[in-house]
Amino acid sequence: MAKESGTLDLQDLEEIRGLEREAEDVITDVAVVGGGTMGRGIAQTIAGKGINVIIVEKDEDNLKRSKGMLEEELDYEIERWALTESDKRAILARIQWSTDLEELDDYRWVIEAITESLQAKQELFKHLDEICPPEAIFITNTSTLSITEIAAATRREDRVIGMHFINPVPKVPLVEIVRGLKTSDETYEKARKLAERLGKTAVEVYEYPGYVTTRIIVTMLNEAMHILMEGVASADGIDTAMKLGFNFPVGPLTLADQMGLDEVMAWMETLFRELGELKYRPCPLLRKLVRAGHLGKKTGRGFFIYDESGRKIGVAQ
Amino acid sequence: MKVLVLNCGSSSVKYQLIDTDERRSLATGSVSRIGMTGAVLSHRRYDGDEVKLSGEILDHQVAIEYVLSILLSKNHGVLKDRSEIDAVGHRVVHGGEKFTGSVLITADVLKMIRECIDLAPLHNPHNLRGINACLNLLPGTPQVAVFDTAFHSKMPPYAYIYGIPYVLYKRYSIRRYGFHGTSHFYVSRRAAEILGKPIEELKMTTCHLGNGCSIAAVDGGVSVDTSMGFTPLEGLLMGTRCGDLDPAVILHIMGREEIGLGEANTLLNKHSGLLGISGVSSDMRDVEAEAEAGNRRAQLALDVFTYRLKKYIGAYAAAMGGLNAIVFTGGIGENSAIVRSKTCQNLGFLGVEIDEDMNARTAKQEAVISTDTSKVKVLVVPTNEELVIALDTAEIVEKAKKGEVTAPVGTS
Numbered sequence: 001m002a003k004e005s006g007t008l009d010l011q012d013l014e015e016i017r018g019l020e021r022e023a024e025d026v027i028t029d030v031a032v033v034g035g036g037t038m039g040r041g042i043a044q045t046i047a048g049k050g051i052n053v054i055i056v057e058k059d060e061d062n063l064k065r066s067k068g069m070l071e072e073e074l075d076y077e078i079e080r081w082a083l084t085e086s087d088k089r090a091i092l093a094r095i096q097w098s099t100d101l102e103e104l105d106d107y108r109w110v111i112e113a114i115t116e117s118l119q120a121k122q123e124l125f126k127h128l129d130e131i132c133p134p135e136a137i138f139i140t141n142t143s144t145l146s147i148t149e150i151a152a153a154t155r156r157e158d159r160v161i162g163m164h165f166i167n168p169v170p171k172v173p174l175v176e177i178v179r180g181l182k183t184s185d186e187t188y189e190k191a192r193k194l195a196e197r198l199g200k201t202a203v204e205v206y207e208y209p210g211y212v213t214t215r216i217i218v219t220m221l222n223e224a225m226h227i228l229m230e231g232v233a234s235a236d237g238i239d240t241a242m243k244l245g246f247n248f249p250v251g252p253l254t255l256a257d258q259m260g261l262d263e264v265m266a267w268m269e270t271l272f273r274e275l276g277e278l279k280y281r282p283c284p285l286l287r288k289l290v291r292a293g294h295l296g297k298k299t300g301r302g303f304f305i306y307d308e309s310g311r312k313i314g315v316a317q
Numbered sequence: 318m319k320v321l322v323l324n325c326g327s328s329s330v331k332y333q334l335i336d337t338d339e340r341r342s343l344a345t346g347s348v349s350r351i352g353m354t355g356a357v358l359s360h361r362r363y364d365g366d367e368v369k370l371s372g373e374i375l376d377h378q379v380a381i382e383y384v385l386s387i388l389l390s391k392n393h394g395v396l397k398d399r400s401e402i403d404a405v406g407h408r409v410v411h412g413g414e415k416f417t418g419s420v421l422i423t424a425d426v427l428k429m430i431r432e433c434i435d436l437a438p439l440h441n442p443h444n445l446r447g448i449n450a451c452l453n454l455l456p457g458t459p460q461v462a463v464f465d466t467a468f469h470s471k472m473p474p475y476a477y478i479y480g481i482p483y484v485l486y487k488r489y490s491i492r493r494y495g496f497h498g499t500s501h502f503y504v505s506r507r508a509a510e511i512l513g514k515p516i517e518e519l520k521m522t523t524c525h526l527g528n529g530c531s532i533a534a535v536d537g538g539v540s541v542d543t544s545m546g547f548t549p550l551e552g553l554l555m556g557t558r559c560g561d562l563d564p565a566v567i568l569h570i571m572g573r574e575e576i577g578l579g580e581a582n583t584l585l586n587k588h589s590g591l592l593g594i595s596g597v598s599s600d601m602r603d604v605e606a607e608a609e610a611g612n613r614r615a616q617l618a619l620d621v622f623t624y625r626l627k628k629y630i631g632a633y634a635a636a637m638g639g640l641n642a643i644v645f646t647g648g649i650g651e652n653s654a655i656v657r658s659k660t661c662q663n664l665g666f667l668g669v670e671i672d673e674d675m676n677a678r679t680a681k682q683e684a685v686i687s688t689d690t691s692k693v694k695v696l697v698v699p700t701n702e703e704l705v706i707a708l709d710t711a712e713i714v715e716k717a718k719k720g721e722v723t724a725p726v727g728t729s
Contacts (some may be wrong), residue, residue: 026352026375027378028373028375030678038367050328050350050352050353051353078582080574081574081576081580081583081584081588082576082579082580082583084557084582084587084588171579173578270328307578
């Protein structure tokens with residue numbers, strides 16, 4: 001194969017540079033507020049890409065618990081061959097912990113992953129708005145709430161955006177990027193770059209209750225609960241049918257338990273309230289379980305029963 | 318000619334500045350942890366002067382900028398001006414079926430290297446970043462790409478075709494490519510020189526045993542077969558890679574352990590090999606020490622490693638219809654007398670006789686470690702991939718300057 005010798009002109013260079021990250025866009029430090037399942041998953045994913053993360057929890061107890069659970073989760077991934085011991089050390093070395101939001105005063109990327117409550121999120125962002133530099137991007141991991149409403153609590157509505165990661169974050173290659181009404185194109189571009197850096201495929205979503213994934217999945221989970229309540233099939237039967245019939249990695253009731261039944265109910269209620277259609281009404285069985293404090297995997301009991309390390313050991317009667 | 322040789326990985330850049338007329342290294346070093354916190358540049362000048370810098374190095378371009386600055390620095394440098402760098406030679410991992418030798422980098426060549434990204438998604442993008450950075454930082458300086466796969470590009474089809482539907486070869490270019498080509502090329506040439514015989518008359522197996530391990534059958538100077546395949550996972554046992562494996566095993570494990578593609582990939586690439594079998598370490602030195610201390614799994618790992626290597630030597634002797642020399646190189650090949658000795662045990666029927674004293678005394682240096690009467694010569698030859706890259710680069714750039722058409726040269 002002979003090639004003519006040639007030179008590069010400017011146009012070639014422009015094209016080639018597509019592969020190159022612009023230096024000013026390099027992300028070196030990200031703050032994650034909230035060390036729950038989602039917060040930890042997001043932090044692990046970010047640290048796994050060589051970026052420093054600080055996780056801010058509300059108090060020492062929660063921080064300690066979150067830290068312990070992250071270690072357990074990493075060990076489990078090693079056991080599952082997904083990570084090595086040195087990956088674990090590298091990830092933990094890049095994660096800092098804090099209970100003080102004031103420490104975020106020089107962070108340009110803040111991801112919120114606290115409880116799914118509009119009021120709580122608004123209060124948090126209002127507070128962060130005072131602390132963080134004006135150019136900082138605020139990202140919320142909400143599944144159903146309005147980005148526009150959350151952003152309204154700040155004076156930087158153009159720099160607030162939703163990035164809806166899906167549990168387990170390190171494994172699921174998707175993120176929905178949700179634009180609020182006032183989110184700027186520049187902010188969207190930055191969020192898209194962050195997603196790319198994290199190895200996630202981004203789907204652009206315009207603000208609407210439930211976006212794509214939550215709206216479809218919780219409606220299906222709710223339907224599975226109705227089927228159980230109406231005595232059509234057992235919990236195991238329903239999950240097996242959907243797993244084998246449609247190649248779901250886990251059945252809908254197990255998935256609901258994993259997500260947390262209180263969370264599922266909160267999402268259904270938001271959809272019901274916002275869209276007003278009966279199909280989004282939370283199943284009475286779901287309400288019953290939530291009232292009884294059976295919230296799924298995290299409380300050891302939901303549709304199924306779980307041991308302390310969160311492994312399924314039986315069906316709840 | 319002064320050639321800057323670059324080897325760009327995902328978060329590292331290794332470099333060496335070589336004077337190709339004198340075949341001499343002027344400076345060598347590396348930048349690690351690019352894009353992470355606490356990046357480090359270590360630099361060593363020919364006279365032994367060493368320096369380590371740490372700081373924030375955001376991407377490959379910044380890393381190479383640092384490399385250029387240190388090469389130019391008053392206290393640690395070796396150059397007065399950037400223009401003294403006559404050319405840049407890049408190690409590029411995968412050249413696919415398109416590149417059978419080193420080439421001058423042009424817009425077309427860049428496009429073609431990009432097209433090979435599918436074949437080496439973990440390597441080629443970083444190699445490209447390095448090339449890009451040099452286009453920006455050293456505009457007008459000719460650049461050459463030297464491919465890891467090129468030396469093996471003359472393998473006959475019966476050595477590179479897998480026993481799967483041919484349409485998959487046509488559709489996705491799935492075939493054996495082989496890697497470490499530059500190293501196999503260098504040590505085979507060097508071995509011929511040491512033996513004082515024309516390479517055209519020699520049948521050799523060259524064993525590159527480092528973090529990754531591969532063996533090549535070099536017949537008359539041409540690689541006619543090699544143990545790494547479509548990816549660097551096939552063949553010999555390695556530090557953390559499994560090497561040859563019944564393909565059904567992974568399907569079975571994926572079912573049993575309910576793991577996906579990502580986990581399976583990590584399992585075979587990072588949890589296997591010496592580490593996976595021994596449970597001790599991926600480092601041969603640790604495995605040898607543990608085996609010596611009576612650790613049976615470490616001993617087993619060592620046995621699997623050398624047994625498989627021996628099997629390949631026999632297979633390649635049969636494939637070539639003879640054997641004149643076995644060459645060891647790479648970190649393990651250059652340093653481990655135990656591995657060399659165990660590999661060559663019971664190969665007397667092929668005409669291999671190791672001089673155990675000589676073997677035990679040899680580390681990191683060129684040596685013939687077989688007896689004078691051994692029909693098959695066994696050699697240790699420290700590899701020097703950077704020199705090959707620099708020489709290829711110099712040759713191509715010379716030709717381009719004279720206006721000659723730059724046909725691929727060198728390693729094929």
